Amino acid sequence: MSRGLLFSILFHGFVIFMTVLTLPFMLRDPVDLPPIVSVEFIQITDKTNIPFAPKAREILEKVKEDKRVVSEQAPPADKAKEKPDRIPMPEDKKEIKKIVKKKQNPEEIKPQIRQASEFEKKELFDPDQIAALIDKAKEEQAETQKKANKLTQSSVKNSFARGLSLSEEDALRAQIFGCWSVPLGLPYDEKLLVRIKLKLKQDGTILKSEILDHERMNTPGQSFYRVLAESALRAVRICQPLKVPPTGYKRWKDLQLNFDPTEMLKG
Amino acid sequence: MKKIIITLLFFIFSVQNANSLIKVDITRGNLDPLPIAVSPLHIDEKSEDLKGLKEKKLGEEISKIIEKNFKSTGLFNPLRKDAFVQRPDIAHIKPRFEDWKLIKAQALVTGKILVKDKKLKVEFRLWDLTAAKEMVALSFTTTPTNWRRVAHIISDKIYERLTGETGYFDTRIIYVSETGPKDQRIKKLAIMDQDGHGTKYLTLGNELVLTPRFNPTNQLVTYMSYFKNMPRVYLLDIETGIQEVVGNFPGMTFAPRFSPDGKKVIMSFAKDGNSDIYSMDMETRKVERITEHSSIDTSPSYSPDGKYITFNSDRSGLQQIYVMRSDGTQVKRVTFGKGLYGTPVWSPRGDLIAFTKVRKGRFYIGVMRSDGTGERLLTENYYQEAPSWSPNGRVLIFYRETKSDSKGKGFSAKLWSIDITGYNERMIKTETDASDPSWSSLLSK
Numbered sequence: 001m002s003r004g005l006l007f008s009i010l011f012h013g014f015v016i017f018m019t020v021l022t023l024p025f026m027l028r029d030p031v032d033l034p035p036i037v038s039v040e041f042i043q044i045t046d047k048t049n050i051p052f053a054p055k056a057r058e059i060l061e062k063v064k065e066d067k068r069v070v071s072e073q074a075p076p077a078d079k080a081k082e083k084p085d086r087i088p089m090p091e092d093k094k095e096i097k098k099i100v101k102k103k104q105n106p107e108e109i110k111p112q113i114r115q116a117s118e119f120e121k122k123e124l125f126d127p128d129q130i131a132a133l134i135d136k137a138k139e140e141q142a143e144t145q146k147k148a149n150k151l152t153q154s155s156v157k158n159s160f161a162r163g164l165s166l167s168e169e170d171a172l173r174a175q176i177f178g179c180w181s182v183p184l185g186l187p188y189d190e191k192l193l194v195r196i197k198l199k200l201k202q203d204g205t206i207l208k209s210e211i212l213d214h215e216r217m218n219t220p221g222q223s224f225y226r227v228l229a230e231s232a233l234r235a236v237r238i239c240q241p242l243k244v245p246p247t248g249y250k251r252w253k254d255l256q257l258n259f260d261p262t263e264m265l266k267g
Numbered sequence: 268m269k270k271i272i273i274t275l276l277f278f279i280f281s282v283q284n285a286n287s288l289i290k291v292d293i294t295r296g297n298l299d300p301l302p303i304a305v306s307p308l309h310i311d312e313k314s315e316d317l318k319g320l321k322e323k324k325l326g327e328e329i330s331k332i333i334e335k336n337f338k339s340t341g342l343f344n345p346l347r348k349d350a351f352v353q354r355p356d357i358a359h360i361k362p363r364f365e366d367w368k369l370i371k372a373q374a375l376v377t378g379k380i381l382v383k384d385k386k387l388k389v390e391f392r393l394w395d396l397t398a399a400k401e402m403v404a405l406s407f408t409t410t411p412t413n414w415r416r417v418a419h420i421i422s423d424k425i426y427e428r429l430t431g432e433t434g435y436f437d438t439r440i441i442y443v444s445e446t447g448p449k450d451q452r453i454k455k456l457a458i459m460d461q462d463g464h465g466t467k468y469l470t471l472g473n474e475l476v477l478t479p480r481f482n483p484t485n486q487l488v489t490y491m492s493y494f495k496n497m498p499r500v501y502l503l504d505i506e507t508g509i510q511e512v513v514g515n516f517p518g519m520t521f522a523p524r525f526s527p528d529g530k531k532v533i534m535s536f537a538k539d540g541n542s543d544i545y546s547m548d549m550e551t552r553k554v555e556r557i558t559e560h561s562s563i564d565t566s567p568s569y570s571p572d573g574k575y576i577t578f579n580s581d582r583s584g585l586q587q588i589y590v591m592r593s594d595g596t597q598v599k600r601v602t603f604g605k606g607l608y609g610t611p612v613w614s615p616r617g618d619l620i621a622f623t624k625v626r627k628g629r630f631y632i633g634v635m636r637s638d639g640t641g642e643r644l645l646t647e648n649y650y651q652e653a654p655s656w657s658p659n660g661r662v663l664i665f666y667r668e669t670k671s672d673s674k675g676k677g678f679s680a681k682l683w684s685i686d687i688t689g690y691n692e693r694m695i696k697t698e699t700d701a702s703d704p705s706w707s708s709l710l711s712k
Binding site: 255 | 271288289290291292293294295296297298299300301342373395397398428429430431432659661688
């Protein structure tokens, strides 16, 4: 009897504890970090003069090998994503090779040499300096890669919390942009947010749609809101089936769309 | 025990997931015109024949006027009738929404006409095709000759329902009709529907007429005319044709304009060689001086609430736009841009002032907020001026002149309209050359 009571107390205590932990108000909103696009500025001379340094050639070959490993392991879909983060593709390597051949031709680089001062010549052809630069560049690249990885992880976390990944959300948004004819008679200085809650079928068609602030539609002096809400609803209906992810139906079966043309109207 | 814990954890996570509703912000849309199908209005079988009325074509004609009105706004795209699948009579009772959606229509207009006891009854319905429901349904009864106005009123109702603001189709435009060579222009006062139909000439062209303006009830027009080289301000009743002289004013007199309540006329004239702004009470004919400055103050226009007046003045050295209280106090300069600013007109909504700007020999029509901020130049040309607002404050009408060649040929003056967004610039067809347009308020309020 007492054992049963103890189990019961423990069990109830556990349920209460977990419920409190997982109540919505206890949840903190995930920090929505926008993805950082890293742009690297490189001197063209750094690139074009690489082949003249034997040390640099070695490093280049090493880098090529590293990249090959990465490209073999990485799935094809991720390759495209990795491109902005400056992980060179096999095509890039070919380009570098071509440049190497070209620049080795003394006739082609002649005018450049003639125009350069003695000091500049030194700078252009100093293999050690170039090698050092490449070393530094490689270190920096590695650091940025690490940072990028961290960022990607955090953004994945965020998008998981939101339920749709950034690309999925963008696809949906772009689809609705095309369907939404914004009424032009709207006032500029009013709150123009229309929130529509949708219940979707697995194929993206709409099972149920509801305007969350529908009481405002019949408020005197707010006829523009009715027009706006109707246009938003029309957009959703025209667009269906919505471009939702093929998997994870449970995540997106309930969806809220917030239509706000304020920025657009202000131009 | 393990099973219980696993079940509990699963339950908790599923609850947590259910709470996180996905929210997507949509902040952009397209500004493409809304595809709308206007089905020809169905003629009721019980309709009687009426002399001078082509009933069989009436349904078609009314739908054409509605389509033309919609197209002119730039906000709607009326679809071609040959693509319509459903017959007008059936469509009016209950449209097959799928059929209409096939031709990519988002809204549908259907209607019915009945001519009985020398009266015309027109009913129409507007359908939301995506929601498969009726949006508005109305019926009008009038004399059969008024069928064009009914088409305009229907257009206004649909426009209002789909855009959220009042329409401007059941309105008229008064302007100065111009004929003859440039140095010997014959100028008459003319009035027409906003779509350019039904032009009527109100004066014979013996005297030079300028700046006609409607009063708020649209019944009266005030304008200026030169009689024996003396400027006079006239008042003309459009319905009766009765004309009266409001007053003889000395020197240069400019642009009389009604106050929003129609009780006063505001204008500028030169007394002792100095142009100032005056108002005249229409009942007592008492003239009151509003500005008193050594500079040239002209082109006054009331704000819709009648509390303020905007005008142009060269008191700063260059012609700029000013705003003051209607009693002449608290004069404040609102334009500070490069160039000359003139002919300010307050929008019927009260939020914007339209103006003409001259800079480096080019003429611009623009709008700005009533405090002078947010200036937007809508259109640029060789010569254009005198903007006038549509009653809903969305469209401006003005006139534009083309340059004549060395022989004096090639000159023309035409009416143009433009949306306040700067889009949808259109020439309005007039029988003759035209200048100085003024847009009436809605005839059916």
